[in-house]
Amino acid sequence: MSVHLPDEIISEILSPALKVPDHEFSDTSSNSPFAGRYCESSSAFLVVCKAWLRVATPLLYHVVVLRSKAQAAALDSALRKNPDLARFIKKLRIEGGFGAAMLKIIKQATNVTDLFISVNIWSSDNVSGLVRGLPLMDPTRVIMFDTPYHGTRNKNSQSLMDALKKCIEEEWKHLTVFELPFYSHYYSTSTLTTVSTSLAKASALKTVVIPAMRIYGQHPPEYLSTIAKNPSVQSIEFRQPTHPGRFGAQQLDPLPPALAHPSLRGLVKVPESSTPDITRPSTPAPSSNPQLQYSTEAVPEEIWTLILRFAMARDVEVRSSIGRSRRFWLVSKKFARLSLPFLRESLLFTSASKYDGFLSQLSDDPSLLSQVRTLYFHTSFASNLRPIIKIPLENIICLVPVSVTLKVFSDLAKHCGSTLHRLEGLHIAKASSVAQPAIFSHLKKIKSLSLGIKTPFTASNSVPSTALATLEELSLSPYDSSILPILLQMDMPALKVVNFPSGNGPLAPFLRKHGGKLRTLTVSVTTPLVVNLFETCPDLVDLTVVCGSGVPDASGFTCSAVSTPSIETIQFQTDGRFRGAERKWASFFDHLVVDTLPNLRQISLPCIRWPTTEHDIGKSHWAKWAERLLDSNVKLVDSQGVGWRRRLKR
Incomplete structure (x- = not known):
């Protein structure tokens, strides 16, 4: 059913989107406030319908x-x-x-x-x-x-x-x-x-x-x-x-x-001082409206438990939720009692003293063994992880790498392997002895495994094919190349994400074995690849190439005419330097042909600096390459995810 609104109402709706604030119009700072706007033109509102065209036109041209x-x-x-x-x-x-x-x-x-x-x-x-x-x-x-x-x-x-x-x-x-x-x-x-x-x-x-x-x-x-x-x-x-x-x-x-x-x-x-008045209280006074006064006494504890679980839980897959403040237990004694289980469920250690305090409390209060499920380490101190082996942990997540010995890692796998879902950020130091492939057989429920392994593995042809059967995400950096033949003997049917950001060994055999299952892949530009990634990994959707100061060969980003790869995004991780980046990447983009990748929609490159003036746009190779890619419906974006938008041409 058609809805007819008065022009005055439509004008109020469209005004925030079409009006230009005076402080922007009159801005005389070096960078124009209208530079670097890569969103859709505001004129798009005029093509919605005749009513919007009639009302929006004066607003647009004002x-x-x-x-x-x-x-x-x-x-x-x-x-x-x-x-x-x-x-x-x-x-x-x-x-x-x-x-x-x-x-x-x-x-x-x-x-x-x-x-x-x-x-x-x-x-x-x-x-x-x-x-x-x-x-x-x-x-x-x-x-x-x-x-x-x-x-x-x-x-x-x-x-x-x-x-x-x-x-x-x-x-x-x-x-x-x-x-x-x-x-x-x-x-x-x-x-x-x-x-x-x-x-x-x-x-x-x-x-x-x-x-x-x-x-x-x-x-x-x-x-x-x-x-x-x-x-x-x-x-x-x-x-x-x-x-x-x-x-x-x-x-x-x-x-x-x-x-x-x-x-x-x-x-x-002269302008008035913008210094805030610190003498005034920042907390608003309670409302005197009696209709806004209420009591929480009638709310069942089951409801508060659900609310506190949602507010205090740390999401192991979202790092931004790990360190946020959770002081709800200070509200009341009831909140303190209901919050305690959630406080103990996932613990964050940012210093050696906090970790030592936890170990002392663990010996004094054995009930923690049945309550703690996730440990986060956000510190580079040398942690002694041996005391936590007796806890049936589900997640051990090191937000910064934590170095452990091969013996500690082996004990963790043996004692916690049956309950662990995520084991991330451990770096296994090089040992005098070699690692045994059977260590992975203990990780019965593991879904995410992120390790640095400098210790070589002993050669073996008897690795169970069912090892790491539940693994979905594998990250190795750095790693000893002897682990690759071990991984080839496993089926790993759930594997979807693989990250090898350092080029420590040939990945061609691994990709031939497991590439058909992968949806996300990270490799180094220095990794010797003798296979075509998009043909070996036909279901690959997201590819990240760690370049550092290097530049990949454009010939590696093509595919044969007989296959249709699923790749949608390609991200290059560089050293972040802007100076000279355009000249350095010229050969890559001049020879890049994306017509063989019909599903590709985005290429991300952090060293891009988009031009903001007509003079700079005319000289920019970034803009030229971006417009050529747009002809193939591929967007070139910078480190902020901002892509180029075509400009009017004479």
Whole structure:
């Protein structure tokens, strides 16, 4: 059934998604708040239905942000086809020159009241349209953008600056507010003097906004005194930047002596201190509404038990839930009594003293043997795990590697192997003797096994094929290559996830044996592979390649035409360095062909740094490779999972 809503209701619904906040529109920090937005364009709301198109169009065009020549050309085309759209444009942010299209836009957008203009122009950018169009405007508010330490201007930048000065002095009769860039106090003296001289001649100017800065000495900067000579100026306001960045916010409270100088005529206004009032209580007062008063005495303990179990349980598969605070036992005696079993069920040790305290309590209170099920170790201290062998543990999880001897590991497997589900983070030190393959036969219920094994295994052809029958996830790093022939003798029917992040041995035989079961695989770029991963592991969905400072060969990421691999995501783990990464990965992406991987949807590479300006986009190979992959419906993403989105092209 169709639902008809009034336009006013639809407008309220769409406004949060379509309106641009003024603090973003006027932001003059070095990085544009509109850079790096890789989400779907807000114009997508207009194609939902005719009602949304009718209501959303004025909202969409109220604030127009132009960041490329293609966007300017598209806006010009839209205004020529539908001139009525121009009357909706009230705020116009121009972050470049953008050629002749700007003159056509300005001629049509006659209702612009707020103008953001960048004088930081590349020599290749055409400002002819802007220079000719600016005198046709008459805004009431102008925000100027420039970069810090701007030296000699190129021809286009100087031409735009000259046009801006002339408009301030002669053309813009209704200009009442002018905002200088965030980096205005880092300019050369000549630039500030030039702008301030023009502002001193603006007949209608009332307010000049300048980002907060530290001012030393008894006399104000020359450009402030020049602006103050304008008799129509009523205030010079200092404002904290929205995004201070590396220069930081400057505190001007109390007012520096220089800003109280008689030459400024008392015009200066500084932002109020943002320091919070610590004298006020942060806890709200109890509500006086009698309807909100209730008692928990009638809640059965069974209900509280379920609530506390949910709130206090540590999820062994979600690391973010392990260290969170659980102080519910401090609420009341009832909560303390009901919480105790959950406190004892899973224990986290962050220091040697806490672990030693647990061992002492274990000897004093034997009931702990039947209550403790999971032990977490988040410390690098050398733990003596032998005393916990008598506990029927289900999970031993070392969040940082814990080194143990081969003897301790063998005893853990023998005594706890029948109950253990997860055994993760143990590093077995190299021993004088060799390890016996039969050690794995004790792990009857193990689902996740993550080990570092430096001790070699004795060669054996009698390893039970039923060993590790319940294992779903196997991680070995580092490992002695002698363990691989042992794993080949096991069937491991439940195996789905395998992580070999260090290249310690040939994995081809292992993958031929178990590759058909795998859904997730981690390998090192240094691992010698003589098999095609996607053909040997046809059901593999997620592949992670640990690269470090290396780069893989693109030829290894193809598949024969006769098979259809299931791979959906490929993640490369690099050393995280941005400098030189684009050049280093050029050969890989230039030769990468993904047409043989029809299910591939994403390639993740943490060393990507997406360009944010039209000039940088034109030079970026990352953007070029990403767009080529998008032709095959594959998204290239950075370390934050942010993928490239196509830009308008001329």
